[in-house]
Every structure is written in structure tokens, then in C-alpha cells.
Amino acid sequence: MNKADEENKFGERDRALEEIAKRLGVRAERGRRFAELTSLRVGGSIDWVVSPETEAQAAALVHEMDVAGIGWRALGSGSNILADDGEHHYVVLSLKDLKGELEFSGERVSVPAGYSLPRLCIDVARQGLSGIEGLGGIPGTVGGALWMNAGAYGHEIGTVTETVRVARGGRVVEVPGSDVQWNYRHTSFKEGELLLGATLRLTPDDPEKIRARMEDAKSRRMATQPHGSRSAGCFF
């Protein structure tokens, strides 16, 4: 495709996206590559990367992109993505800035989608909350873990998810975890749904015992998987 064709095809979309991002106060960047954003370190150029910082901003952003017919895909830490080396003519919605703060309430913790899963495991263990210590070595975001029901060493995120916050019609909608099908590394979430965060219900336990179980899972992982190499987890 020559420059003039590209301008015709994408110019209008680019102007619409710039206007939406500016109005919502969302960072929008050009010139990024999947190779910098995924653990396999491969993948070509991306037209736009947009990075909302709050759940409300992210919900409004996807709604406006959908209404304007702008194609987008969600990206967490990129630890389970194998991207083509060619050009990616769509918007990547990065959740990495949607980190926020954890909110604890008794046995429950509310966490934004961009929060690091290993960080969450450490934080809840310190609060004496058990149920996800097996997930401590999974190098992704909470959103990525929810999307595919991440699991390891006897724990799966779906089992402890009380509600998931999803972007629908420009708003943050709370979906009961019991409405979601949590299958083996797969869920019933549909392509085009953006997960914004979740409330997990965990079980009180002695922080030292939880920490010991996390350490055990970590050593088993270190003994059976290569570390430091380019990987997407299930194959090396």
C-alpha cells in the first residue's frame, strides 16, 4: 500500500482516535512494536498504543472506539502473546497503567486489571489471605490472568473470583464470577470484552504458612522451567 492509500485508509481513523484520546485524557502513542511489549520479544509495528489509567477511562475509551469503528485489542504484560512480524493496523489498549491500589475488605480484595499478578500474590499473603499463592510465578497482569483463567500449583484465579468488572456500553459493569465459565486456561469472556478489574474472595490463613507455600511453588517452578529465556510460559 502506498502512502496516499494509507492516508486515505487510516487518516480518518487516526484523527478520530487522537480526538477521543485527547478528550478522555488517555496517553496515545505511535511507533511501538510488539517485540518491545511481549515476553517472546517478537512482533511488528503497531499503529497506536493507548494506555488508560482508570477503569472509568478505559470503559469510556473502548466504547468510543467501538462507536467510531476503530479496531482494538487488549494487552496486559504480553506474557501470553505471539505477535506476527508484520504491521498491526489496529489500536493496542495497554492495561499496564491501570494499576491503581488494592482495596481490602475482610476476606475480599478488589484489584484493577493492570495490577501485576505476582505483586498481588505477595500483597494478599502479607494480609494473611490464602487462595492464589500458587500463581505467584505467573508473569502477567490480573486482567490477563482473568482472561484465560491462569492457574498453577493447585490454584486458579477463577475459583476465587467473586466479581469481574467489565467495560460495557461505556460503563464499568460488575459481573458475578459465577456467571463466567472458568475452564482450563480458557473462559467464556468474548473477544471485544475489556476486563477492568475483579474482586477476589480469599481465605484467612497464617501469613508465614502462605509464604512457605509460595516459596514451595517458586522452587518447583525454578526446578522445572527455564528462566530468563524468551517464553510464553507453556512452551520454551
Ligand SMILES: Cc1cc2nc3c(=O)[nH]c(=O)nc-3n(C[C@H](O)[C@H](O)[C@H](O)COP(=O)(O)OP(=O)(O)OC[C@H]3O[C@@H](n4cnc5c(N)ncnc54)[C@H](O)[C@@H]3O)c2cc1C
Ligand atoms: C515464564 C512464564 C511462565 C508462565 N507460567 C504460567 C502458568 O504457570 N500458568 C498460566 O496459566 N500461565 C502461565 N504463563 C502464561 C501467562 O503468563 C499467563 O497467561 C498470564 O495470565 C497472561 O497475562 P498477561 O497480562 O501477560 O496477558 P497478555 O499476554 O498481555 O494477554 C493474553 C491474552 O489476554 C487478553 N487480555 C489481557 N488483558 C486483558 C484485559 N484486561 N481484558 C481483556 N483481555 C485481556 C489479551 O488480549 C490476550 O488475548 C506463563 C508465561 C511465562 C512467560
